[in-house]
Amino acid sequence: MISIIGMLTRRRIRRTLIGVLFVFLLLAGLPIEAAIEGDSVAQKITATEAALAEAGRKHGLTDQRTITYRHKLVRLYELQGRFEEAAVLMRREADALEGADGENSLGLSVALNILAKIYHKAGRNRESHEVLTWALTKHRKQPMRRSHPPPPIMRAQSGALQEVDKKTAPFKAAQRHSSDGQVLPVRRSQSPGLTVNGIPATSQDPLAPRPPTVGELQLLEQAKRLDYDAWDSWWQRRLGEVEQKYREALRYREKALGSDHMDVANSLIRLARLYWAMDRHIEASATHRRAIFILEKRLPADDPVLAEAMWELGGFLRIRGDYQSAQPLMSKALATLETGAKADTKILHYRAAYAAVLKEMGRGQEAANLRR
Secondary structure, three states, X not given: OHHHHHXXXXXXXXXXXXXXXXXXXXXXXXXXXXXXXXXXXHHHHHHHHHHHHHHHHHHOOOOHHHHHHHHHHHHHXXXXXXXXXXXXXXXXXXXXXXXXXXXXXHHHHHHHHHHHHHHHHOOOHHHHHHHHHHHHHHHHOOOOXXXXXXXXXXXXXXXXXXXHHHHHOOOOOOOOEOOOOOEOOOEEOOOOOEOOOOOEOOOOOOOOEEOOOHHHHHHHHHHHHHHHHHHHHHHOOOHHHHHHHHHHHHHHHHHHHOOOOHHHHHHHHHHHHHHHHOOOHHHHHHHHHHHHHHHHHHOOOXXXXXXXXXXXXXXXXXXXXXXXXXXXXXHHHHHHHOOOOOOOHHHHHHHHHXXXXXXXXXXXXXXXXXXX
């Protein structure tokens, strides 16, 4: 009996010692891993500081390459809690951009937005609010741009579509302009009415463009204002409001221009980007594909706008790991984007991204050929 009790006691002691040793190793490993991670960040900071200094000397403080290195260094500083140093970098960038591009430039508003985020992380909420308000004021003064997000006003037609219009339309509709000087979109007229004797009027072409009505113009103006408001909400991370405004703007454009208009496709792309950001992948993919379907109907197969839309969808699918769906989209887009393009950094980046997709699909030889 005594031997049995002693054996059980020794087992309990052994288990206790093993448990204590495991906890000790676990706790000892945490600072080791943290130290390794800290060393890695410190090494990246040193390399990025050198790259930033070199880019500043070669290209100037406001060159995009210099700005990219500066933003990377800011993120690394934030990882180490060095918020004041990160804020100093962004204040210098804001001063340089204001001197180079003016006090209402888009680059300045972006720099101020990053600075406001740094102040918020550092607990300097009052300064963060002031800088963010300043950034939004400058952002609202920016004209609508083609990218991020695409503009609501109709895109200029390509040469091929213009030739078709010249052949089919017997007259040229007078252009109408909005209050800010932009050319307003036109809709196709309805079928011509009948004459008194019941013979269809043949002097008008049912496909001839007509100016939008006053009601349609009002809907387009409302959609444009909603896009501006949605951008403000996006900067403030109020994504629910962004979705509501984007969907309402889409509904206005569909009512004013029809469901297959170029501006409707641009609205769909904006909404799809929001869904991707919210991890609503099924809705994002369906919305993006609907936009591409409209672009395919309206544009030539080799139009760069269509290629960019395909590449963007392929990129989102690649991030999700859906390489089978991403590959055909990226392949078509790359074939167009490479046509007549120089081997610049952007095209090289596209090739590298497509090669990574091919490699993940087990097509390593094709990927290697693409990288050459």
